[in-house]
Amino acid sequence: MTEVSIERLTKTFGSARAVDCISIRIADGEFISLLGPSGCGKTTTLKMIAGFEEASEGAIRFDGKDVVNVPAEKRDIGMVFQNYALFPHMTVDQNLAFGLEMRKIAKPEMRERIAKVLDMVQLGGYSDRYPNQLSGGQQQRVALARALVIEPKILLLDEPLANLDAKLREEMRVFIRDLQRRVGITTVYVTHDQAEAMTMSDRVVVMFGGRIAQIGAPSDIYERPENLEVAQFVGQVNLVKGTITAAAGAGKSRVASVFGEVAVDSRTDHAPGATVTLSLRPEAIELKAAGQGGAQGKVTARYYSGSIIDYRIALDSGETLHVQTFPNIRIAEGDRVSVHAPADGFWLLGAAK
Amino acid sequence: MKRPVFTLYCLLVYAFLLAPILVVVGASFNAGNFLTFPPQGLSPRWYVTFFHNDVFMRAIRTSLWVAAVATVISGTIGTMAALYYVQHAGRWKEAVRIAMLAPLLLPEVLTAIALLFFVYAIGIGTTTMIGMIAGHVLITLPFVFINVSASLESFDPSWDMAARSLGADRLTRFRRIMLPLIKPGVIGGALFAFIISFDTFTISFMLKGIGTSTLPIQLFDYLRTNFTPEAAAVSTVSIVLTLVVVIVSEKVLGLRIHRF
Numbered sequence: 117m118t119e120v121s122i123e124r125l126t127k128t129f130g131s132a133r134a135v136d137c138i139s140i141r142i143a144d145g146e147f148i149s150l151l152g153p154s155g156c157g158k159t160t161t162l163k164m165i166a167g168f169e170e171a172s173e174g175a176i177r178f179d180g181k182d183v184v185n186v187p188a189e190k191r192d193i194g195m196v197f198q199n200y201a202l203f204p205h206m207t208v209d210q211n212l213a214f215g216l217e218m219r220k221i222a223k224p225e226m227r228e229r230i231a232k233v234l235d236m237v238q239l240g241g242y243s244d245r246y247p248n249q250l251s252g253g254q255q256q257r258v259a260l261a262r263a264l265v266i267e268p269k270i271l272l273l274d275e276p277l278a279n280l281d282a283k284l285r286e287e288m289r290v291f292i293r294d295l296q297r298r299v300g301i302t303t304v305y306v307t308h309d310q311a312e313a314m315t316m317s318d319r320v321v322v323m324f325g326g327r328i329a330q331i332g333a334p335s336d337i338y339e340r341p342e343n344l345e346v347a348q349f350v351g352q353v354n355l356v357k358g359t360i361t362a363a364a365g366a367g368k369s370r371v372a373s374v375f376g377e378v379a380v381d382s383r384t385d386h387a388p389g390a391t392v393t394l395s396l397r398p399e400a401i402e403l404k405a406a407g408q409g410g411a412q413g414k415v416t417a418r419y420y421s422g423s424i425i426d427y428r429i430a431l432d433s434g435e436t437l438h439v440q441t442f443p444n445i446r447i448a449e450g451d452r453v454s455v456h457a458p459a460d461g462f463w464l465l466g467a468a469k
Numbered sequence: 470m471k472r473p474v475f476t477l478y479c480l481l482v483y484a485f486l487l488a489p490i491l492v493v494v495g496a497s498f499n500a501g502n503f504l505t506f507p508p509q510g511l512s513p514r515w516y517v518t519f520f521h522n523d524v525f526m527r528a529i530r531t532s533l534w535v536a537a538v539a540t541v542i543s544g545t546i547g548t549m550a551a552l553y554y555v556q557h558a559g560r561w562k563e564a565v566r567i568a569m570l571a572p573l574l575l576p577e578v579l580t581a582i583a584l585l586f587f588v589y590a591i592g593i594g595t596t597t598m599i600g601m602i603a604g605h606v607l608i609t610l611p612f613v614f615i616n617v618s619a620s621l622e623s624f625d626p627s628w629d630m631a632a633r634s635l636g637a638d639r640l641t642r643f644r645r646i647m648l649p650l651i652k653p654g655v656i657g658g659a660l661f662a663f664i665i666s667f668d669t670f671t672i673s674f675m676l677k678g679i680g681t682s683t684l685p686i687q688l689f690d691y692l693r694t695n696f697t698p699e700a701a702a703v704s705t706v707s708i709v710l711t712l713v714v715v716i717v718s719e720k721v722l723g724l725r726i727h728r729f
């Protein structure tokens with residue numbers, strides 16, 4: 117199918133650089149998410165890939181061929197919009213047939229392909245409904261079917277789940293991901309929801325202010341964030357000050373902090389004596405009863421939310437920690453605790469660029 | 470307001486709006502020789518007279534013809550202008566809007582006189598119907614423009630993008646996506662245009678050529694010298710014609726858009 121290569125792609129609106137020299141290589145069949153806060157240029161990037169927005173600089177290649185000068189209607193892309201953009205005056209069937217008619221597909225084959233794709237999105241009996249006779253989730257699946265039925269080179273989705281309620285959103289994540297795997301289509305997915313990007317993607321592209329902050333597998337982004345900004349965007353994080361004591365080899369440094377001296381993973385090298393910031397994910401921390409080693413502190417708040425409990429801990433050394441544990445430990449607000457953090461729970465953050 | 474009071478109020482408003490029409494219709498079935506209400510005996514005789522009156526028949530044909538031509542031209546230009554206004558006018562938007570609505574804001578007689586000067590200045594004069602039709606197009610244009618731009622404002626640009634991504638070129642997108650979705654606005658505007666053109670007096674009076682006459686002008690001429698119930702019959706027929714146009718276009722073209 118199709119490999120997409122984005123090279124030094126830039127979009128300027130007047131003097132503002134909405135997308136600033138980004139390069140991404142998307143492998144055939146890969147599911148890539150563009151993740152970032154509002155206004156960071158995700159939609160603009162997607163529109164340039166689709167051909168709705170002209171690139172100011174740079175190249176977009178589908179299988180090596182530059183498509184920058186190919187109009188959107190000739191790029192052979194399937195697009196799913198946040199508001200679905202189903203044609204309200206056409207039935208589900210007519211919506212799906214539209215793209216096939218444009219490709220001059222013969223009637224029998226058309227029928228067959230529509231039936232097949234409707235089956236895939238589990239909307240077999242709905243072909244005569246108008247969009248306003250469908251629920252949000254069903255409209256979403258019709259939009260997906262309409263994009264897929266033309267068997268496009270790539271599938272582009274712009275926050276397709278933003279208008280659905282929380283439960284349906286989680287169902288649709290899995291649904292879209294499974295469908296994408298089965299069809300094997302190269303996919304670019306735009307979202308500002310980190311959990312969505314994490315669960316669905318092969319790789320995540322984190323963007324801030326029109327630039328790429330990091331590209332990597334979800335676990336990479338989460339466990340080895342490029343900088344503080346990325347770490348904070350993809351989840352909750354505790355920041356712990358430390359001092360480098362020695363390089364430990366193999367991308368590790370020895371760092372002294374309130375949790376003692378540990379060998380910490382890092383991407384960058386630091387000279388001994390340098391002051392650094394360590395990130396420590398809330399779920400990596402272990403709480404034990406007071407006096408069992410580790411850093412000492414006191415529980416200042418406890419929030420129960422079913423599958424996990426959130427604790428706020430005030431360490432005796434002055435720092436505040438955010439801790440998440442399974443609800444099977446019985447530690448109450450006001451208790452004194454020992455706080456343990458394993459060496460592999462830390463990550464040495466690079467400075468933000 | 471209490472319910473009965475409100476009902477009474479509504480009835481009064483309706484009476485105020487519809488009573489003149491009822492009086493005209495009633496008077497048209499007058500058996501007597503003069504235009505009076507209540508009628509002195511019922512008879513369709515004035516309709517018979519009217520339908521045998523060649524002058525009126527010619528006027529009614531002219532009116533229908535002019536209205537149809539003006540509606541087609543005004544519908545096309547008005548729709549195109551609305552498209553430009555909503556999608557491409559950019560910073561000229563307000564200027565375009567005011568220019569398009571100008572015929573509605575200016576006194577009709579002013580537009581008529583200006584146009585009369587114009588047709589003589591460029592040498593076509595009033596020997597043909599071109600001047601009059603131009604006038605009708607001018608005064609009906611704002612109605613098409615208002616209706617179509619209103620329906621275009623609610624046209625979601627992502628519909629167009631979706632159609633593009635599915636491979637539709639510009640013309641196909643206009644024909645298959647945009648036009649069906651703005652149809653209520655176009656038809657609504659065209660209906661307004663037809664009715665206003667059929668009904669207008671000032672523009673026609675100034676710009677009609679010698680020897681041609683539209684229905685409102687013919688009626689005015691007639692009433693200057695006669696005062697028979699035939700005038701009421703003429704009015705009734707013109708009311709019925711207007712209704713027929715509205716109902717037929719509603720049924721055939723569908724004013725309500727599909728099912729949303």
Ligand SMILES: Nc1ncnc2c1ncn2[C@@H]1O[C@H](COP(=O)(O)OP(=O)(O)OP(=O)(O)O)[C@@H](O)[C@H]1O
Pocket residue numbers: 129134152153154155156157158159160161308
């Ligand atoms: N047509 C335009 N003219 C001028 N500026 C624009 C235009 N479209 C987008 N921008 C600007 O470009 C930047 C990126 O916009 P974009 O829509 O790509 O953001 P986004 O990441 O999709 O955000 P969101 O999550 O809110 O959808 C924003 O600052 C926006 O204001």
Ligand SMILES: [Mg+2]
Pocket residue numbers: 158159160
């Ligand atoms: Mg966006």
